Amino acid sequence: xxxxxxxxxxxxxxxxxxxxxxxxxxxVIFPGMIHLMIVSAFLxxxxxxxxxxxxxxxxxxxxxxxxGILQPVADGVKxxxxxxxxxxxxxxxxxxxxxxxxxxxxxxxxxxxxxxxxWVIANLDVGLVFVxxxxxxxxxxIIIFAWASNSKYPFIGGLRSLFxxxxxxxxxxxxxxxxxxLAGSVNLVDIVKAQSKIWFIVPAFLSFIVFFIxxxxxxxxxxxxxxxxxxxxxxxxxxxxxxxxxxxxxxALYLKLYMMSALTTVLFLGGWWGPGFLPQPVWxxxxxxxxxxxxxxxxxxxxxxxxxxxxxxGWTRLLLIALAxxxxxxxxxxSGLLTAWGL
Amino acid sequence: xxxxxxxxxxxxxxxxxxxxGPLLTLPYLMTFPKRKEDPFRDMPFxxxxxxxxxxxxxxxxxxxxxxxxxxxxxxxGMFLFAWGISFRAISASASFVVxxxxxxxxxxxxxxxxxxxxxxNW
Amino acid sequence: xxxxxxxxxxAVFIVLTVITLLAAILALQAKELIYGAIAxxxxxxxxxxxxxxxxxxxxxxxxxxxxxxAVVVLILFTIMLVRRDVGEEVVExxxxxxxxxxxxxxxxxxxxxxxxxxxxxPNLASSPPPGVLSVSDLGPVLVTEYPVPLIILALLLxxxxxxxxxxxxxxx
Numbered sequence: 001x002x003x004x005x006x007x008x009x010x011x012x013x014x015x016x017x018x019x020x021x022x023x024x025x026x027x028v029i030f031p032g033m034i035h036l037m038i039v040s041a042f043l044x045x046x047x048x049x050x051x052x053x054x055x056x057x058x059x060x061x062x063x064x065x066x067x068g069i070l071q072p073v074a075d076g077v078k079x080x081x082x083x084x085x086x087x088x089x090x091x092x093x094x095x096x097x098x099x100x101x102x103x104x105x106x107x108x109x110x111x112x113x114x115x116x117x118x119w120v121i122a123n124l125d126v127g128l129v130f131v132x133x134x135x136x137x138x139x140x141x142i143i144i145f146a147w148a149s150n151s152k153y154p155f156i157g158g159l160r161s162l163f164x165x166x167x168x169x170x171x172x173x174x175x176x177x178x179x180x181x182l183a184g185s186v187n188l189v190d191i192v193k194a195q196s197k198i199w200f201i202v203p204a205f206l207s208f209i210v211f212f213i214x215x216x217x218x219x220x221x222x223x224x225x226x227x228x229x230x231x232x233x234x235x236x237x238x239x240x241x242x243x244x245x246x247x248x249x250x251x252a253l254y255l256k257l258y259m260m261s262a263l264t265t266v267l268f269l270g271g272w273w274g275p276g277f278l279p280q281p282v283w284x285x286x287x288x289x290x291x292x293x294x295x296x297x298x299x300x301x302x303x304x305x306x307x308x309x310x311x312x313x314g315w316t317r318l319l320l321i322a323l324a325x326x327x328x329x330x331x332x333x334x335s336g337l338l339t340a341w342g343l
Numbered sequence: 344x345x346x347x348x349x350x351x352x353x354x355x356x357x358x359x360x361x362x363x364g365p366l367l368t369l370p371y372l373m374t375f376p377k378r379k380e381d382p383f384r385d386m387p388f389x390x391x392x393x394x395x396x397x398x399x400x401x402x403x404x405x406x407x408x409x410x411x412x413x414x415x416x417x418x419x420g421m422f423l424f425a426w427g428i429s430f431r432a433i434s435a436s437a438s439f440v441v442x443x444x445x446x447x448x449x450x451x452x453x454x455x456x457x458x459x460x461x462x463x464n465w
Numbered sequence: 466x467x468x469x470x471x472x473x474x475x476a477v478f479i480v481l482t483v484i485t486l487l488a489a490i491l492a493l494q495a496k497e498l499i500y501g502a503i504a505x506x507x508x509x510x511x512x513x514x515x516x517x518x519x520x521x522x523x524x525x526x527x528x529x530x531x532x533x534x535a536v537v538v539l540i541l542f543t544i545m546l547v548r549r550d551v552g553e554e555v556v557e558x559x560x561x562x563x564x565x566x567x568x569x570x571x572x573x574x575x576x577x578x579x580x581x582x583x584x585x586x587p588n589l590a591s592s593p594p595p596g597v598l599s600v601s602d603l604g605p606v607l608v609t610e611y612p613v614p615l616i617i618l619a620l621l622l623x624x625x626x627x628x629x630x631x632x633x634x635x636x637x
Contacts, residue, residue, distance in 0.1 A: 027358060046357070094503075097367075099367060100367050104360065108352075108355070110355075112352075122349070122352045123348055124609060126348075129530070132526075136535070137529070137533055140506070144503065147545065167409065169413070185600075185601065245367070310456070315456060316460070330430070334435050335497075345614075370555070402545045408541070417535040417536075426607065433604070437605075444616065447619040450623070451622075455630055
């Protein structure tokens with residue numbers, strides 16, 4: 001318990017005790033706000049450089065000297081000063097505030113994702129379900145924003161995005177169910193601790209594949225790019241977003257990318273476990289970056305999936321494979337094959 | 344300080360709002376005062392052509408099965424999570440109820456999928 | 466619950482109550498149906514907050530994922546099925562008799578609940594019962610003690626799904 005300051009002379013030690021407390025450090029610095037903002041900005045630069053190299057270009061080069069590393073800052077400053085055009089007869093209130101809600105939803109799950117054995121902001125007993133509950137709010141926010149834009153391209157793009165995310169959310173949950181069965185808990189810290197001998201990608205390999213595909217569909221990344229199909233829909237559901245609103249949406253999308261990568265790492269790739277020469281949080285971030293790279297690279301390689309194929313794959317193939325893997329996991333757990341790995 | 348994790352989450356939520364709120368509201372406030380709705384500047388973007396017709400057109404009823412399946416499988420997924428947490432702690436035969444649960448829902452799922460995928464909705 | 470910030474749990478309860486009730490009233494009174502759906506979502510989140518206060522975090526997450534995640538989407542979809550022009554008022558303003566009747570019924574309910582609470586007297590618990598049901602206890606209880614409700618739930622969901630699909634099939 002903390003000693004509240006009684007006299008004015010107590011205030012400075014009180015503030016110091018708060019600033020150096022573990023809660024404050026996790027909240028604000030790591031894995032809190034500062035780390036999140038830096039990494040998401042870094043991810044925008046990283047994506048552009050990576051795609052550029054795949055497409056035999058150079059990418060950002062000039063901003064900030066070496067390799068355009070300050071390009072995200074330049075983008076942010078530019079977007080803040082751009083004019084925000086609200087479409088004619090659009091819903092101004094919703095148009096302005098929904099991006100803020102999207103940032104909120106993208107950042108909130110980081111409170112439960114562990115970056116190290118003690119580097120978690122809030123160790124919830126229902127951590128994984130908390131993450132899934134917040135990500136399930138995305139489709140409704142997107143369709144409301146698309147509706148609020150009062151324009152045809154966003155509306156069609158928003159509908160497609162809604163049905164796509166809705167179709168791929170259930171296989172995502174079912175494939176995470178395999179991990180929950182193996183670990184025996186939805187507490188993300190416990191799930192990582194259960195992977196001390198072997199990462200869950202090995203027993204639940206099919207689930208990993210399904211989960212990875214569903215993440216790419218949730219993030220609306222190629223090849224599931226249909227809500228943002230540039231030749232067809234200009235920019236999909238955020239066509240009418242400009243200036244600060246677009247910046248907020250952009251930030252929300254990259255936060256979501258980082259969040260999904262970190263979630264994959266925690267669920268399947270062993271979280272913070274790794275050889276001891278690097279501290280635990282560094283392992284988590286490294287693995288999350290590997291996952292993020294694997295999510296970004298298909299954008300430069302694959303063509304877009306057609307919408308009926310997309311819906312069909314989500315509802316039939318992926319759901320059935322995920323369910324089948326739950327059965328397989330049940331059988332494997334029952335047969336006692338996993339005791340060698342301490343599971 | 345040992346805080347209840349939910350309290351920390353509330354603090355985290357407030358922190359997010361505190362830091363990202365000004366990000367969005369300040370530019371909006373900067374442009375807010377002198378703007379009237381101008382039909383030509385605010386015209387929805389359609390690559391240059393003037394938009395015609397209703398933007399928020401009526402949805403088709405054929406898309407209904409998908410949303411409904413999502414609702415049903417949302418509930419099913421949550422119950423499966425509750426079962427999955429304790430799967431290794433209970434005997435194997437107790438889990439047959441869940442198998443029955445899934446099989447009972449399999450028939451309507453098949454019917455819903457057939458209905459949804461048969462016609463050319465997309 | 467170790468709270469080192471000086472916020473009594475009752476304050477949280479009052480704030481949640483106000484938010485939930487205001488959102489629910491807004492959901493009924495909003496002129497734009499989309500605002501009503503959003504307000505409904507906010508009231509559902511408020512109810513999830515109540516579940517958290519009652520030491521049922523899994524139920525709270527279930528509430529958010531199912532109600533706000535899926536049911537609100539369904540409601541939004543249904544709203545968008547209705548074709549209307551922008552700015553057209555869907556809700557018709559009734560006569561003053563409506564709000565008077567609503568207040569009357571709310572008053573009767575308040576009197577009834579207060580009467581029951583007064584009759585229960587000292588037996589009325591002011592806090593949730595001790596003994597926390599952790600999340601890992603939920604599964605075994607669900608499967609071993611309530612298998613019949615689980616099967617009934619499966620049948621209910623099947624019936625709802627089939628019924629709604631039948632209705633959707635008829636209307637082309």
